[in-house]
Amino acid sequence: MDADGYTHEIEVKNMCMVADVPEFNIENIEMNLKEYVCQDCGNKFKGLGNSVICPACKSSNVEIVS
Numbered sequence: 001m002d003a004d005g006y007t008h009e010i011e012v013k014n015m016c017m018v019a020d021v022p023e024f025n026i027e028n029i030e031m032n033l034k035e036y037v038c039q040d041c042g043n044k045f046k047g048l049g050n051s052v053i054c055p056a057c058k059s060s061n062v063e064i065v066s
C-alpha cells in the first residue's frame with residue numbers, strides 16, 4: 001500500500017495539535033498601548049515598550065502623543 005502517504009498523515013496530525021497556551025489578556029495590553037507620532041513622516045500609531053519604532057518608515061524618532 002502507500003506507506004509514504006500513511007507517514008504523512010501521522011505528521012499532519014502531530015502538527016495540528018494545539019499547544020496549551022494560557023489565555024492572553026488583550027485588555028491589559030491595550031491599556032498599556034500608547035499613541036505615538038513619528039517625527040520623520042508624521043505617522044501616528046500605537047506602540048508598546050521602550051524601543052518603539054515607526055511602522056511606516058522604521059524610524060526611532062517618535063514621540064508619545066498625550
Ligand SMILES: [Zn+2]
Pocket residue numbers: 038039040041042043054055056057058059
Ligand atoms: Zn515614520
